[in-house]
Amino acid sequence: MIRLSVILPMxxxxxxxxxxxxxxxxxxxxxxxYEIICVNDGSPDHCKQLIERLQxxxxxxxxxxxxxxxxxxxxxxxxxxxxxxxxLFVDPDDFxxxxxxxxxxxxxxxxxxxxxxxxxSILDEYNHVQHQVxxxxxxxxxxxxxxxxxASRQSDPPDPxxxxxxxxxxxFMNKNKLRFIPNIPYLEDGEFLVRIMFxxxxxxxxxxxFLQRTTRPGSATHSNLFNTERxxxxxxxxxxxxxNFRSVQxxxxxxxxxINQSIVKxxxxxxxxxxxxxxxxxxxxxxxxxxxxxxxxxxxNGCSRFYTSLGRLYNISPFLLYAYLSLRSVGIFSKKxxxxxx
Numbered sequence: 284m285i286r287l288s289v290i291l292p293m294x295x296x297x298x299x300x301x302x303x304x305x306x307x308x309x310x311x312x313x314x315x316x317y318e319i320i321c322v323n324d325g326s327p328d329h330c331k332q333l334i335e336r337l338q339x340x341x342x343x344x345x346x347x348x349x350x351x352x353x354x355x356x357x358x359x360x361x362x363x364x365x366x367x368x369x370x371l372f373v374d375p376d377d378f379x380x381x382x383x384x385x386x387x388x389x390x391x392x393x394x395x396x397x398x399x400x401x402x403x404s405i406l407d408e409y410n411h412v413q414h415q416v417x418x419x420x421x422x423x424x425x426x427x428x429x430x431x432x433x434a435s436r437q438s439d440p441p442d443p444x445x446x447x448x449x450x451x452x453x454x455f456m457n458k459n460k461l462r463f464i465p466n467i468p469y470l471e472d473g474e475f476l477v478r479i480m481f482x483x484x485x486x487x488x489x490x491x492x493f494l495q496r497t498t499r500p501g502s503a504t505h506s507n508l509f510n511t512e513r514x515x516x517x518x519x520x521x522x523x524x525x526x527n528f529r530s531v532q533x534x535x536x537x538x539x540x541x542i543n544q545s546i547v548k549x550x551x552x553x554x555x556x557x558x559x560x561x562x563x564x565x566x567x568x569x570x571x572x573x574x575x576x577x578x579x580x581x582x583x584n585g586c587s588r589f590y591t592s593l594g595r596l597y598n599i600s601p602f603l604l605y606a607y608l609s610l611r612s613v614g615i616f617s618k619k620x621x622x623x624x625x
Contacts, residue, residue: 286388287317288367288453291375292357297328299376299499304337304344306378311385314343320361321375325351355463355471362453362462368392370451376499377447383493390489391450394425398479398486399450400435401493405442408498415492416440422490428483429541432476435488444473448494455483464524467517469508470552474521477545478528515553515569522549523576540585547581547594551608554601558609570601 289307293300300321307319321344323331331348338344347360358372369391373379391399402417421434436443455461459482463475480486508514529542550573557565573579583594596604 285316285318285367286312286392287369287371287384288361288365289317289319289371289373290358290361290365291319291321291373292324292354292361293321293330293334293375294324294326294351294354294357295328295330296326296375297330297333299497300330301333301337303373303375303378304334304341306381307373307384308341308343309381311382312388314341317384318343318345318365318367320345320347320364322347322349322357322361324349324354324357353465353468355465355467359462359465362456365453367453370453370456372446372449373494374447376497378495378497380492380495383491386491387450387489387493391452391487394485394487396425396485396487397452397455397483398428398431400431400486400488401448401450402489402491403448403494403496404492405496406498410497413498414441417490417492418488419490421488424487426486428480428486431483431486431488432480432541442496444470444476446472446475447496451479464520467521469514469517470521470549471517473545474525474549477525477542481528481532481539481541510556515556515565518549518553518556519569519572519576519578522546522553522578525549526577540582543582543584544586544590546578547583547586547590547597550578550581550597551590551593551604554597554605555608558605558612566602566605573601 291300291303304319304321321334323334323346331346334344334346338346345364347364349357349360362370369388387399387401400418403415404412405414407413416438418435418438426434456479461475461479461482463471467474525542525546529539529546532542533539553569553573554566557569580598581594583591583598586594593604596607
């Protein structure tokens with residue numbers, strides 16, 4: 284029985300992917316109990332050839348070739364081919380601790396959870412530890428998804444809307460048709476995670492080190508992608524998809540307030556990404572697009588104080604919110620405002 288499917292989307296990561304795969308092979312469970320699905324997303328480097336070489340050394344590597352379609356479709360393709368009881372998303376420039384797969388799988392299996400949060404460290408470009416999140420204080424209890432979502436943010440971790448360092452039950456994902464939404468090039472994990480955690484009823488925290496998250500110049504997280512038209516369109520797609528998801532869940536008589544904050548967040552991100560005098564004309568276009576997608580007014584029930592305040596400004600006028608974000612970005616009203624606060 285295949286216990287685990289590890290999914291690695293690959294695009295321009297040739298210098299890093301072998302380290303990642305060798306860390307996944309240096310484990311305490313037999314090769315026939317897990318598979319490493321490498322999805323070559325039309326990478327122009329030699330990722331494909333490197334994986335083909337590693338396939339001659341390791342029997343559990345699966346290579347999927349596709350034309351370049353973006354990380355979301357690459358991950359979806361991997362999920363569609365996965366055979367394991369659990370699914371784990373790993374970025375190919377990261378790596379995992381030796382002899383750790385058996386431990387995390389046994390922990391998830393014993394509690395029969397749908398989502399298991401794993402410990403991780405954030406490394407700088409010199410591989411020095413900058414931050415660690417193990418969530419030891421949350422071990423020993425099974426949480427509903429919405430509660431686990433908020434609990435995972437208690438220590439104010441960097442990149443809280445992540446999909447890595449989390450173990451997912453594949454049957455749960457397939458039953459609920461949970462897949463990434465294409466054409467969200469920035470923070471696609473956050474949109475996906477909200478839907479997962481809303482639907483999950485059994486989540487836990489493993490509480491020990493598992494993944495080493497690296498800092499790579501040129502990756503989407505550390506690039507200028509945030510300020511591009513592609514990112515703006517992606518934020519709008521994310522907000523619109525979550526709004527539709529909320530409508531469907533509301534018809535099922537579910538409490539949908541949990542979803543509101545993420546919709547507000549993506550709408551604010553679409554506006555914040557064009558803050559600046561040189562982008563003044565773009566706010567008019569974004570305002571028109573938001574209205575067209577049915578996002579002219581935001582539901583703010585259930586939002587934190589931070590998002591409630593920004594949501595109220597938006598509901599008065601998107602242009603008022605734009606002006607406020609612009610002034611805060613240069614230090615007026617209070618300390619400078621950055622996208623990391625969102």
